Every structure is written in structure tokens, then in C-alpha cells.
Amino acid sequence: MDLLNALVALANFVIVPAVAYGSQLALGALGVTLIYGILRFSNFAHGDTMAFGAMIAVLVTWGLQAAGVSFGPLPTALLALPFAILGCIVLVLITDRLVYRFYREQKAKPVILVIVSMGVMFIMNGLVRFIIGPDDQRFSDGARFIVSARDFKAMTGLREGLAIKTSQGITLVVAVVAVALLFWFLNKTRTGKSMRAYSDNEDLALLSGINPERVVMITWIIVAALATTAGVLYGLDKSFKPFVYFQLLLPIFASAIVGGLGNPLGAIAGGFIIAFSEVTITYAWKKVLTYIAPESLAPSGLVQFLSTDYKFAVSFVILLIVLLFKPTGLFKGKAV
Amino acid sequence: MTEYVKNTLLFVVVGGLILLTGFTQSWNSAILILNMGLISAIMAIGVNLQWGFAGLFNVGVMGFVALGGLAVVLVSTPTTPGAWSSGGYGIVLALLLGAATVVAAVLVATRMPKGRTQTLTIIAILIVGFFVYRAVFDPSVAGVEAIDPAIAGNLGGLNLPVLLAWPAGGLLAAGAAWLIGKTALGLRSDYLAIATLGIAEIIIAVMKNEDWLARGVKNVYGIPRPSPVVGYEVELQNDPGFVARADWLGLDPVIASTLSVKLGYSLLFMIVLLVLLWMAQMALKSPWGRMMRAIRDNEVAAEAMGKDVTRRHLQIFVLGSAICGIAGAMMTTLDGQLTPGTYNPLRFTFLVWVMVIVGGSGNNFGAVLGAFLIWFLWVQVEPMGLWFMNLITSSMPDGSALKSHLIESAAHMRLFTMGLILLVVLRFSPRGLIPEK
Numbered sequence: 139m140d141l142l143n144a145l146v147a148l149a150n151f152v153i154v155p156a157v158a159y160g161s162q163l164a165l166g167a168l169g170v171t172l173i174y175g176i177l178r179f180s181n182f183a184h185g186d187t188m189a190f191g192a193m194i195a196v197l198v199t200w201g202l203q204a205a206g207v208s209f210g211p212l213p214t215a216l217l218a219l220p221f222a223i224l225g226c227i228v229l230v231l232i233t234d235r236l237v238y239r240f241y242r243e244q245k246a247k248p249v250i251l252v253i254v255s256m257g258v259m260f261i262m263n264g265l266v267r268f269i270i271g272p273d274d275q276r277f278s279d280g281a282r283f284i285v286s287a288r289d290f291k292a293m294t295g296l297r298e299g300l301a302i303k304t305s306q307g308i309t310l311v312v313a314v315v316a317v318a319l320l321f322w323f324l325n326k327t328r329t330g331k332s333m334r335a336y337s338d339n340e341d342l343a344l345l346s347g348i349n350p351e352r353v354v355m356i357t358w359i360i361v362a363a364l365a366t367t368a369g370v371l372y373g374l375d376k377s378f379k380p381f382v383y384f385q386l387l388l389p390i391f392a393s394a395i396v397g398g399l400g401n402p403l404g405a406i407a408g409g410f411i412i413a414f415s416e417v418t419i420t421y422a423w424k425k426v427l428t429y430i431a432p433e434s435l436a437p438s439g440l441v442q443f444l445s446t447d448y449k450f451a452v453s454f455v456i457l458l459i460v461l462l463f464k465p466t467g468l469f470k471g472k473a474v
Numbered sequence: 475m476t477e478y479v480k481n482t483l484l485f486v487v488v489g490g491l492i493l494l495t496g497f498t499q500s501w502n503s504a505i506l507i508l509n510m511g512l513i514s515a516i517m518a519i520g521v522n523l524q525w526g527f528a529g530l531f532n533v534g535v536m537g538f539v540a541l542g543g544l545a546v547v548l549v550s551t552p553t554t555p556g557a558w559s560s561g562g563y564g565i566v567l568a569l570l571l572g573a574a575t576v577v578a579a580v581l582v583a584t585r586m587p588k589g590r591t592q593t594l595t596i597i598a599i600l601i602v603g604f605f606v607y608r609a610v611f612d613p614s615v616a617g618v619e620a621i622d623p624a625i626a627g628n629l630g631g632l633n634l635p636v637l638l639a640w641p642a643g644g645l646l647a648a649g650a651a652w653l654i655g656k657t658a659l660g661l662r663s664d665y666l667a668i669a670t671l672g673i674a675e676i677i678i679a680v681m682k683n684e685d686w687l688a689r690g691v692k693n694v695y696g697i698p699r700p701s702p703v704v705g706y707e708v709e710l711q712n713d714p715g716f717v718a719r720a721d722w723l724g725l726d727p728v729i730a731s732t733l734s735v736k737l738g739y740s741l742l743f744m745i746v747l748l749v750l751l752w753m754a755q756m757a758l759k760s761p762w763g764r765m766m767r768a769i770r771d772n773e774v775a776a777e778a779m780g781k782d783v784t785r786r787h788l789q790i791f792v793l794g795s796a797i798c799g800i801a802g803a804m805m806t807t808l809d810g811q812l813t814p815g816t817y818n819p820l821r822f823t824f825l826v827w828v829m830v831i832v833g834g835s836g837n838n839f840g841a842v843l844g845a846f847l848i849w850f851l852w853v854q855v856e857p858m859g860l861w862f863m864n865l866i867t868s869s870m871p872d873g874s875a876l877k878s879h880l881i882e883s884a885a886h887m888r889l890f891t892m893g894l895i896l897l898v899v900l901r902f903s904p905r906g907l908i909p910e911k
Contacts, residue, residue: 179664180664180667180668237897237901240901248663248664249529249531249663249664250900250904252531252663252664252667253827253831253896253900254897254900256824256827256828256896257828257893257894257896257897257900258893258897259824259893260820260824260828260889260890260892260893260896261889261890261893261894261897262893263820263889263893264886264887264888264889264890264891264892264893265890267883267886267889268883268886268887268890269883271882271883271886272886384819384820385675387671388668388671388672388675391668391671392668392672395665395668439612443604445683447679447682447683448676448679448683450672450675450676450679451676451679453672454669454672454673454675454676457668457669457672458657458658458669461658461661461665461669462657465661465665
């Protein structure tokens with residue numbers, strides 16, 4: 139019984155939140171890794187692209203709510219998601235046309251493109267703050283829980299409850315669907331194959347008649363869709379705050395690099411590795427240990443390795459370890 | 475028009491903009507822009523050293539600036555009575571134990587033959603070391619933080635003159651940069667960027683959470699001023715000699731005292747800037763500077779000539795970070811308080827980058843010019859944005875939601891404008907206002 143209680147507590151406080159967070163990171167890291175694979179630079183504006191997409195979703199959600207539209211027990215934001223994706227696609231395509239294309243034609247060094255993306259980051263950040271302001275916005279509605287802690291306790295008779303928030307369930311489902319679609323696209327369709335070819339060897343791809351501008355455009359469209367989805371899911375799960383998306387840049391990059399930059403499978407693995415380590419290292423293990431350990435050995439402190447404020451440090455240390463021992467990431471990434 | 479005349483004109487224009495602020499707004503805000511411009515110029519020299527001379531992509535400027543601020547608290551504030559005996563030594567011991575654990579693990583990693591025994595030994599050392607460290611660290615911290623938590627709760631400083639804190643800030647930042655450089659400098663340019671971005675966030679997280687160090691988010695107030703150059707307003711107003719002099723200049727004693735304090739800072743900052751600028755110029759012209767640029771432009775060729783690229787990179791990374799640390803210490807002295815919650819990477823890392831790129835990377839005068847110009851715009855874009863918004867909304871009916879939203883959001887024009895300036899300069903004048911020679 140105690141073992142079951144310990145398992146439930148573990149699932150409730152570690153596994154469920156980490157899976158949801160990991161899915162969000164994985165979606166974000168997929169965007170970073172695609173840009174790196176096709177356009178060959180680290181996009182510092184990615185966090186703010188997520189914020190921009192999520193902002194449109196928030197605005198459309200408010201509009202739908204005001205019009206009396208709802209999605210039953212599911213959050214209205216899911217209905218707003220396609221509009222948000224469209225808006226974000228328009229923004230990144232305009233950015234590419236006005237900013238990045240010039241440097242692509244010049245064959246600028248990757249580091250110049252990184253600095254350019256810093257400028258784009260400022261502009262997007264300014265836009266988001268200008269339109270919706272720098273404050274916290276809540277936009278989730280519908281049922282709050284799939285399984286609430288009280289129901290779970292009543293159902294099983296255990297002392298520990300297991301709560302699964304609707305946003306966490308949706309995150310997992312949407313992430314699985316998005317990833318499945320992405321891999322189907324990359325592996326089965328002609329356009330997807332041309333994208334992979336372009337990423338693997340630009341010159342050979344050009345020789346075989348692949349249009350680079352088309353590949354770049356489709357990459358931006360996919361990246362905008364992924365970034366918006368990640369941004370909306372994160373916003374539903376926690377809350378929407380522009381600055382938080384900027385800060386997500388670090389764990390997202392860590393995920394992409396740990397998995398191997400340019401490798402989509404690696405980005406997903408990296409997202410979950412980072413999420414699980416962040417949650418397990420900053421979780422206070424006292425509750426779980428009290429159930430498992432014999433009474434005489436029960437821990438007196440919280441048994442928390444690091445306070446939650448140091449979660450950046452966790453993703454960072456993992457990043458450093460991977461970079462020092464396996465510089466191309468766990469799955470073979472590329473090096474420009 | 476020769477280059478010299480053009481560059482002088484650029485500086486005159488920026489100086490004119492600051493003077494214009496003095497004539498149209500107030501001299502207090504003009505001198506404030508000047509002071510922060512001087513500090514920004516020092517930060518820009520540091521970043522220019524790393525990026526312009528050596529091509530190192532450091533986006534952790536905020537961390538080094540914050541460490542400089544921490545040094546001010548550790549050097550110049552009075553020691554908290556009883557803090558050292560009730561846990562201070564324990565904390566130092568714990569940190570030494572922690573460092574010993576890491577060193578032991580690194581030694582095992584390098585000296586022992588590879589294999590399972592090595593991995594297990596490393597893991598065992600790290601786990602045992604971590605628990606020993608926490609066992610010593612936690613009670614000591616609790617002891618220090620229990621002392622008078624409303625006004626202290628930290629170790630306090632050495633009670634030395636605040637001017638000593640400026641070089642100390644540089645040293646602290648240099649030490650951190652050496653540690654970071656040792657591990658991260660072998661990485662590719664964009665990995666180094668992510669690594670430094672992360673380090674900066676961690677430094678801020680430590681300063682926010684370790685209350686025993688500098689009170690965390692409870693902030694440290696009342697950092698002493700570098701007297702006698704910079705006085706205190708109230709004392710000046712009570713000094714008959716000062717009042718007489720203000721009278722002679724035709725100034726109100728209250729305004730005169732605030733101006734005198736700010737100008738005192740300007741004088742000190744100007745001296746530091748000129749010294750650092752002179753040193754950076756000498757370094758640029760010296761064989762060492764030529765070697766750095768050779769490494770930047772072609773690492774392989776420089777290595778073939780027998781230059782130790784990794785060591786030179788480490789050297790210039792430490793030097794540049796130290797300069798940022800000095801600037802950070804100066805800024806905290808100017809503010810008179812340390813507020814870890816206000817460090818924001820957009821303001822303290824990326825804005826400095828905008829300054830260097832706009833001014834002209836690789837050219838010290840360019841970096842200084844960019845710093846003054848961008849800082850001026852950073853301050854003045856807000857009122858300009860408000861004016862602009864009032865202009866375009868003037869035809870809208872009063873009380874319309876759009877109008878009030880636009881006017882309220884004018885403050886956020888700042889980031890947008892900075893991004894726009896950066897992109898425009900990169901596109902049309904990629905080498906900056908004063909290009910590298």
C-alpha cells in the first residue's frame with residue numbers, strides 16, 4: 139500500500155508535470171532544430187515567436203468567449219489555435235522576406251544571422267508588449283481537471299491523490315499529433331524529403347533541382363505552427379506572460395543541443411530529458427521517501443536537491459555535460 | 475570630409491543631443507543620461523574587446539555586470555555583527571568542500587583509466603560531496619539569515635571605501651569568466667552564446683536566492699558614496715560655503731546639490747572610461763591586438779603560426795568580462811542599492827550588443843559612441859513614443875479604447891525601436907557608425 143502511495147505521489151508531482159513540460163519543450167526545440175537544420179543558425183527570436191503566436195491565440199480566445207463560443211469541457215484556446223498559427227505564419231514570413239532573405243543571398247556567416255535574430259527578438263518582444271502588455275494573462279477555460287485528486291482518492295482509497303489537469307492531457311495529445319504529423323511530412327511527402335535533403339547537403343539538393351526558397355518558406359511555416367502550438371500549450375498549462383517565453387529560450391536550446399542540433403528526433407528526446415531532470419532535481423522528495431523508507435530512516439528535511447529557482451541551472455549543467463563529452467548531442471546532430 | 479572630422483562630428487552630435495535634453499527637459503536628467511552613458515560605454519568597451527577584437531560571442535554580459543554589483547556590497551557595506559561567528563565560517567568551509575568535490579571529480583576524470591570503475595568513482599565522489607556540502611552549508615546559512623532579517627540577514631561586507639569595490643568587481647567578474655571560459659570556450663560560437671546566456675541566468679538566480687550573500691530579492695540599500703568627490707545632498711545644503719557658491723552661480727541650493735552629486739559621479743566615471751579607453755586603444759595597436767585580430771579572421775592560420783588560440787581566447791574573455799564587472803560595480807554605486815530582481819537580459823546583455831554593433835564593432839571609439847547614442851535613445855524613446863502616439867491618436871475621439879491603449883503602450887516602443895535600429899544598421903551599414911580601420 140505504501141509503495142502504491144509512493145508511486146501515486148511520484149506520478150502526481152513528478153511524472154505528470156514533467157511529461158507535460160517535456161512535450162512543450164520538445165515542440166519548442168523542434169522549431170529551433172528545424173531552423174538550425176535548414177537555415178543554419180540559432181534563432182534567438184524563437185521564444186518571442188512562441189509568445190507572439192500565443193498572444194494571437196489569447197486575443198482570439200477572448201473574442202470567441204465574448205461572442206459566446208465555447209468548446210465544451212475543452213479550452214476555447216484550441217479553437218483559436220488555427221487562427222493563431224496563421225497569424226504567426228504571416229509574421230515569420232514577413233520577417234523572412236524583409237530581414238533574413240537578404241543575408242541568405244549574401245551567404246552571411248551563421249553568427250551574423252544570430253545577431254540579426256537578436257534584432258528580430260527585440261522587435262517581436264516589443265510588438266507583443268505593445269499589443270497585449272507585459273502582464274500575466276489567463277485564458278484557459280473549460281473543465282480544470284481530467285482527474286482531480288479528490289476523485290482519485292475516492293476511487294482508489296489511497297491516501298495520495300493523482301490530479302491530471304485538462305491542460306496537461308491536451309498538451310500530451312496535441313504534442314503527439316503534431317509530432318506525428320511532422321514526421322509523416324518529413325519522411326513521406328516529397329516536400330518533406332526535399333527539406334531533409336536540403337538540410338543534409340545543400341549543394342547536392344540544389345543540384346537535384348530543389349528550390350531553396352520554397353524549402354525555406356515551408357520551414358518557416360512549420361516552425362511558426364510548432365512555435366505557436368508550444369506557446370499556447372505552455373500558456374494554458376501555466377499562464378501567458380511575455381517575459382516567461384523569452385526565458386524559455388534557455389531550456390529549449392538546451393533540449394535541442396542535448397538531442398543534437400538539426401535532428402528532430404533528438405529535439406524530442408532532449409525536451410523530455412531536460413524536463414524530467416528539472417522536475418526531479420527541484421522536487422522535494424520527502425513525501426515519496428516517507429512512504430518507501432522504513433520509519434527509522436524517514437527523512438527529516440525536504441530532501442530537495444536544489445530550490446526550484448535553480449531550474450535553469452539544471453538544464454544548463456546537463457547542456458554542459460553533453461557538450462563536453464558528446465559535442466554533437468546524444469543523437470547525431472550537425473556542426474556548422 | 476576626412477574620417478577624423480566625420481567621427482568628431484558624430485561625437486559632437488551625440489553630445490549635442492544630451493545638451494539639448496539639458497536645455498529642454500532638465501539638467502538632472504541630462505547628467506543622468508551622461509552618467510549611464512559613461513557606464514554603458516565601459517560595458518561596450520568590454521564587449522567590443524571580446525567580439526570586435528576576438529570574435530567571441532558572449533551573451534552573458536548581464537551576469538558579469540551583476541557580479542560587479544555584488545562586489546560593491548561585499549566590499550563597501552559594513553559587516554553584519556555576529557554574522558561571521560554564527561555561520562559565516564561554516565559557509566566558507568562548505569563552499570571550499572564543494573569546490574574540493576568538483577576538483578576531486580575532475581582529477582579522477584582525467585587521471586584514472588577510463589572504464590566502469592572510473593564512472594562509479596566519479597558518481598560516488600559527487601554524491602558524497604554533495605551531501606557533506608549540504609550538511610555543512612544549510613545550518614550555517616540558517617544561522618546567518620536569522621540575524622536581524624528585516625535589515626540584515628546577510629554576511630555584510632568589509633566596510634572598505636567604495637572605490638575599492640570597482641576593481642574588486644572586475645576581479646570577481648574575471649574569476650567567474652575564467653571558470654566559464656575554461657569549460658565553455660572550446661565550444662562553437664553559437665554553443666558559447668547559449669552557454670553564456672545560461673551562466674548569466676544562473677548568476678542572477680544565485681544572487682536572488684542566496685540571502686546570506688547580499689539579501690537576495692530583499693535588496694541592499696544605502697551603499698556608501700565615493701566621498702569626498704561625491705557628497706550627500708543634505709550635507710551640501712547645510713554647508714554655507716556651498717550655498718554661497720550656488721548663489722553666485724544663480725542656482726537654487728537644492729538643485730545645485732543634486733547637480734553637484736551627479737557631476738561628481740560623472741567626473742569619476744569619465745576618469746575610468748578614459749583610462750580603459752586608452753588601455754583598449756593601446757592593446758588594439760600593439761602586437762597583441764594584431765594577433766587577436768589575426769586569430770579572429772583566421773583561426774587555422776593563426777594556429778599554424780604557433781599562436782595558442784584557446785589560451786588567447788580565454789585571456790581576452792577574462793579581460794572583457796572584467797571590464798563589464800567594473801562597469802557593473804560603478805552602476806551599483808551610482809544607484810546606491812543592489813536590486814537583483816531588476817537585472818534583465820534584454821537591458822543588460824542585448825542592449826550592450828546593440829551599442830557595440832551600431833557603434834562599430836572592432837573600433838573602441840565606435841563602441842563608446844554607440845553606447846552614448848543608444849543609451850540616449852533608450853531613455854528618450856519613451857517620451858518620443860508618447861508624443862508620437864498623441865500625434866497619431868489626436869484625430870480619434872476621446873475615450874476610445876484604441877486611443878487609450880495606444881497611449882498606454884507607448885512605453886513599450888523602446889524594445890521595438892532598438893530592434894529596428896539594430897536591423898537597419900546591420901542591413902545598410904553592417905560595420906557600424908565608426909567602422910574598424
